Amino acid sequence: MSGEKKKTDKRELILNAAEALFSRHGYDGVTLRAIAKEAGVDVALANYHFGPKRDLFDAVLMRRAQILNSWRLEALEQVIADAAPSAPSVHDIIRAYFEPILTRPHVEEPGWKNYYALIAYVNNSPEWGGKLMTQFFDPLINRFVEALRLALPSVADKSLFWGYHCLSGALTLAFAQTGRIDHLSNGLCRSDDLPGACDYIVDFVTAGFEQFAKNPEKEKEKAML
Amino acid sequence: MSGEKKKTDKRELILNAAEALFSRHGYDGVTLRAIAKEAGVDVALANYHFGPKRDLFDAVLMRRAQILNSWRLEALEQVIADAAPSAPSVHDIIRAYFEPILTRPHVEEPGWKNYYALIAYVNNSPEWGGKLMTQFFDPLINRFVEALRLALPSVADKSLFWGYHCLSGALTLAFAQTGRIDHLSNGLCRSDDLPGACDYIVDFVTAGFEQFAKNPEKEKEKAML
DNA sequence: TTACGCTTTCAACATCTGTTGAAATTGTAG
DNA sequence: CTACAATTTCAACAGATGTTGAAAGCGTAA
Numbered sequence: 001m002s003g004e005k006k007k008t009d010k011r012e013l014i015l016n017a018a019e020a021l022f023s024r025h026g027y028d029g030v031t032l033r034a035i036a037k038e039a040g041v042d043v044a045l046a047n048y049h050f051g052p053k054r055d056l057f058d059a060v061l062m063r064r065a066q067i068l069n070s071w072r073l074e075a076l077e078q079v080i081a082d083a084a085p086s087a088p089s090v091h092d093i094i095r096a097y098f099e100p101i102l103t104r105p106h107v108e109e110p111g112w113k114n115y116y117a118l119i120a121y122v123n124n125s126p127e128w129g130g131k132l133m134t135q136f137f138d139p140l141i142n143r144f145v146e147a148l149r150l151a152l153p154s155v156a157d158k159s160l161f162w163g164y165h166c167l168s169g170a171l172t173l174a175f176a177q178t179g180r181i182d183h184l185s186n187g188l189c190r191s192d193d194l195p196g197a198c199d200y201i202v203d204f205v206t207a208g209f210e211q212f213a214k215n216p217e218k219e220k221e222k223a224m225l
Numbered sequence: 226m227s228g229e230k231k232k233t234d235k236r237e238l239i240l241n242a243a244e245a246l247f248s249r250h251g252y253d254g255v256t257l258r259a260i261a262k263e264a265g266v267d268v269a270l271a272n273y274h275f276g277p278k279r280d281l282f283d284a285v286l287m288r289r290a291q292i293l294n295s296w297r298l299e300a301l302e303q304v305i306a307d308a309a310p311s312a313p314s315v316h317d318i319i320r321a322y323f324e325p326i327l328t329r330p331h332v333e334e335p336g337w338k339n340y341y342a343l344i345a346y347v348n349n350s351p352e353w354g355g356k357l358m359t360q361f362f363d364p365l366i367n368r369f370v371e372a373l374r375l376a377l378p379s380v381a382d383k384s385l386f387w388g389y390h391c392l393s394g395a396l397t398l399a400f401a402q403t404g405r406i407d408h409l410s411n412g413l414c415r416s417d418d419l420p421g422a423c424d425y426i427v428d429f430v431t432a433g434f435e436q437f438a439k440n441p442e443k444e445k446e447k448a449m450l
Numbered sequence: 451t452t453a454c455g456c457t458t459t460c461a462a463c464a465t466c467t468g469t470t471g472a473a474a475t476t477g478t479a480g
Numbered sequence: 481c482t483a484c485a486a487t488t489t490c491a492a493c494a495g496a497t498g499t500t501g502a503a504a505g506c507g508t509a510a
Contacts (some may be wrong), residue, residue, distance in 0.1 A: 010488080024351050029253035030470065032402030042489050047469065049487090096421035117351050124349040126249050126342050129403030141409060161410040170391035178354030184366060185386040200387035207436030208429035215428060235458080272499065274457090299498065333451045 011049050013039040016111060018046075019060045023117035023140065026125075027057055061122065064115050065136040071100040073140055077177040080147055091206045097144060098205075102198035113177065113192070120176035123168065152213050159212040167205045174201065236274050238264040241336060243271075244285045248342035252282055286347065289340050290361040296325040298365055305372055316431045322369055323396065323430075327423035338402065338417070345401035348393065377438050384437040392430045399426065409418075428440040 017038035021030040032053055034077070036043045050056040079088045102210035106112050122132050142166065148160055174197050181189045241261035246255040257278055261268045275281040290429045300321035331337050357433050366389065373385055399422050407412045417422070 026251050026253060026350070028251060029352075033468080034464085038267075043468090044470080044490080045488060053464065070300045072244060075274070078333070120349045120351075123405075124345045124401045124403070125251070126345075126401055126403050127251075127254075129401060130405045130408060133403075133405055134408055138409065145409075158409065158413050159425060161406055161414045161430055162422060165398060165406050165414070165422070166391070166395035166426055168428045169394035169396070171394070172398060173349060173390060173394030176351055178349070178351050178356060178358075180348075180355045181359055181386055181390050183355060183359050184363065184370075184389070185382065188383050189386045197387060197390070200384060201391055202439060203436055204388055204391045204433035207432045211428055211432030257499090258497075268498090269460080269500080272457060311503065 010039065010041050010045060014041060014046050014049060014056070015060055015063060016057055019063075019111065019118060020114045021058060022057060023114040023121065027054075028120055032056075060115075060118065061132065061136065064112070068101060068194075069137065069140045072097060073143065075100045075145060076140075076143060080150075087153075090148065090151045091202070092210070093144070093147045093151055094167075094202050094206045097167070098198050098202050102174070102201075103195045107194045113135060116175035116194075117177055120172045123172045123175075143219050148209065152209065154216070155209075155212040160209075163205075163209045163212060166208055170201050170205060228347055235264065235266050235270060239271050239274060239281070240288060242286055243312070244288075244336065244343060245339045247282060247285060248339040248346065251346055252279075256279075285340075285343065286357065286361065289337070293326060294362065294365045296329075297322060298368065301365075301368060301372060302324045305375075312378075313372060315373065315376045315434050316427070318369070318372045318376055319392075319427050319431045319434070322392070323423050323427050327399070327426075328420045332419045341400035341419075342402055345397045348397045348400075373434065377434065380434075380437040385434075388430075388434045388437060391433055395426050395430060408409060 010206070014035060017035045018030070018072070021035055021038060025107070032046050035045050035046060035056075046056055050059050079092045079096045083089070083092070101107070101116075107116075122131050122155075145157075145160055145164060148163075149155075152160070174194060177191045177194075179191050181191050239260060242260045246260055246263060247252070257271050258268050260271060260281075271278075271281055272385070275284050301318065304317045305320045308317070325339075326332070332341075347356050370382075370385055370389060373388075374380075374382070377385070399416070399419060402419075403418045404416050405414045
């Protein structure tokens, strides 16, 4: 079998180095030589394990995507099951989306922080945002919107999707950890404090969604479909 | 004097080409030769007008930043003046932040769309997000938070800044125009329809901010300062 | 016209880029 | 130990990259 035995799996060292560097400088801002140096490995080794550069990038993205999805899907199904046969509350749905990825102890590991910053890079890239995010996260998102549809039956789909857009933007910017809010707030908020940010974002986003149900005049568009 | 006279100002052609390419592929994803080709100009000309590559990038960012800021600052001061001596409403403040840049006719110009996508790229970049955004947009943001402080006197600064974080993330993702929401919503929402997105984002964000005033239990942290 | 300064092109540089094939090393099973 | 396969390094390639200095083109004022 592969893996599990080697003391220092250079394959993983390369993935870690690539993750750290891609997350900070983007795909084109990183050379295979820089990755190899960071990993303490020869340049050619990355090509041996992953093929061309672009495939290494995909491998980095893929490595943690499934774990991420399973955590959130689990929390979401739990919330739905607990509320059955009633609909779950918007607040619980939103919490199931954020808390598994922002408040658990793993967020303090540098590897996960780097991965989150990488997701931020991909999600806001006009080049890859549309395709890559879709490829990795669409099934979860669809399940998530479905749950919101249950909790907010009077709200039109168009509102739900734009609400998700706002949610995704807020989460993504938190992922990026640019340090901007630190400077803006004079140190009051820290962009690397993801659990701390979670509380505020959850409440903010919950209210944003619930507002759609309270402002029925916007829902005229529902009839247009 | 400079400018104004030449029929085809190649300097502007270079800025336009750089803007379009940087916004799609990021700083490192674009070569000076690609920019020169797009502009129909020799490679060396970019260096003559702007110096090294990095300075060209800054020049692209700078060109529209002041216009953007003046539009929004004007709208914000107008809203504050109209409400005086009372505090302006949260909804009006948020509208003053979004509408000048999302609903005016200029958003249909490719140049402005490219510039917005570029802002999305910069804002979510761990490398530049902290410094560049601060450099170009902080004065406006501070004035904006100040207005929110008037409208929501019971809300702690920490909540206001995290609220701004959510707002900024939602706006930035809209700027990126990745086409992701198009796919996710089966064409119901279009990521290049910025005026359409504006309505939903404004209401979403407004409710997010107002929620802070209604959930006083979160405000315990205000006393901790 | 001439002369001059600003703009644009041309040609070339040193360096870096992703990738590859062969050689060396390591691990493992007989 | 031997033989063989998987891993890792070495050396080098063809092409691309940012930058530069010299030359050519341009408008304008004398």
